[in-house]
Amino acid sequence: MSRLLITRPEHDYATRYLSYWSKDIIKAAIAKDIEVVDLHRGKAAKKELEGRLRKINPTFVVLNGHGSDECVFGHNNEELINAKTNSDLLKGRVTYAVSCNSAKKLGKACADKTTAYIGYNESFVFNMERQYLSQPLKDKRAAQFLKPSNQVSLSLIKGHTAKEASDSSKRLFSGTIKRLLPSINQNPHAREDVADLFWDMNHLVCEGNGGLRI
Amino acid sequence: MPEKKKEKISDDEEIRELVVARLKLMSPGTVTSIGSMGTFTRDQLIERVEKGDEVGETVTNIEMEWLRALKDGIVRKLYE
Numbered sequence A: 001m002s003r004l005l006i007t008r009p010e011h012d013y014a015t016r017y018l019s020y021w022s023k024d025i026i027k028a029a030i031a032k033d034i035e036v037v038d039l040h041r042g043k044a045a046k047k048e049l050e051g052r053l054r055k056i057n058p059t060f061v062v063l064n065g066h067g068s069d070e071c072v073f074g075h076n077n078e079e080l081i082n083a084k085t086n087s088d089l090l091k092g093r094v095t096y097a098v099s100c101n102s103a104k105k106l107g108k109a110c111a112d113k114t115t116a117y118i119g120y121n122e123s124f125v126f127n128m129e130r131q132y133l134s135q136p137l138k139d140k141r142a143a144q145f146l147k148p149s150n151q152v153s154l155s156l157i158k159g160h161t162a163k164e165a166s167d168s169s170k171r172l173f174s175g176t177i178k179r180l181l182p183s184i185n186q187n188p189h190a191r192e193d194v195a196d197l198f199w200d201m202n203h204l205v206c207e208g209n210g211g212l213r214i
Numbered sequence B: 001m002p003e004k005k006k007e008k009i010s011d012d013e014e015i016r017e018l019v020v021a022r023l024k025l026m027s028p029g030t031v032t033s034i035g036s037m038g039t040f041t042r043d044q045l046i047e048r049v050e051k052g053d054e055v056g057e058t059v060t061n062i063e064m065e066w067l068r069a070l071k072d073g074i075v076r077k078l079y080e
Helices: A013-021 A023-031 A046-056 A103-110 A140-157 A162-183 A188-202 B013-024 B042-051 B054-071 B074-079
Strands: A003-008 A035-040 A060-064 A071-073 A079-082 A094-098 A116-120 A125-129 A204-208 B030-034 B038-041
Touching: A003 A013, A003 A023, A003 A046, A013 A023, A013 A060, A013 A125, A013 A140, A013 B030, A013 B038, A023 A035, A023 A140, A035 A046, A046 A079, A060 A140, A094 A103, A094 A140, A103 A116, A103 A204, A116 A162, A125 A140, A125 A188, A140 A162, A140 A188, A162 A188, A162 A204, A162 B074, A188 A204, A188 B013, A188 B030, A188 B054, B013 B042, B013 B054, B030 B042, B030 B054, B038 B042, B042 B054, B054 B074
Parallel strands: A003 A035, A003 A060, A060 A094, A094 A116
Antiparallel strands: A071 A079, A116 A204, A125 B030, B030 B038
C-alpha cells in the first residue's frame, strides 16, 4: 500500500501558501486510497519526521518548507533533513521537495537506484497578490506557480514515474508561460510572472532513479 | 597566488539598471517569495538589486536567465 508523508510548516507567507495549496495533494492521495500522514505546523519537526519515516515507512514524501543546498527545514525553520546527517531516511522512497536549492546537494546525497528526489536546485520563486495574503487559495497569481508545482505530486499519485511527474510539471509551467506571453506588453504581472515561471521550470530536477513510482 | 574573486552579475552597472527598470514595471501589489530569503515587495526588490546583495543577485539571475532565453529564441521553442 502506498503511503504519503507530507510536511506543512506554516510560519510565514511562503510556507502558509505552500501549506494551503498542498491540501489538493492530500485530497488527491486520499481519493486514491493512499494513506496520508500530514505533519502540519508544529508537527513539521525533526523528531516527528524522523519517527514517522522510520515507523510508517512512506513510499512518497512531500517536503514543503524552506531549504538550502544541504537541508530542508520545517516549522519555524527547524532543520528536518540534512545531507550530512540523516538523508539516508529518504532512501528507498520518492521525495518531492518544494524547498529551495535542496536538490543541489541533499537531492544528490540521497539519490540512488532505489530513490528519487525531485526538487529545485535554485530558489523556488513565486508571486503573490497583497490583497490575498490572508486567503492563499484565492490568489490566482500564486496559483500559476503552485499548480505546476503540485503537478509533480498529483502525477505521482496517478501512478506516473518520478521523471514523468517532473516532466508533467514542466509542461504545466511551460503552458502557463505560453498563456501569459501574448499579454506581456499590456499586463505587468505577465511580464514578471513569465520570468519567474521560466526560472522555476528550469531549476526543477529529478535526481536518482526517475523510473520509480510511489 | 590569490584566488580570483568571482564576479557577481549584479556588479555590472548596466545589468543592474536593466533589472531595476524591469522591476519598476511590476505592480506595487506584488509580493514575491524568493525561497528561503523571504518575501519582498516590488520596492524592496529594487532596493536589494541596487544594493547587490544575495537577494539582488538572485533576482538579477532570474531576470537575465529569461532575457537570455528570449534572445536565444525561447518563444519559438515554446510554441513548437
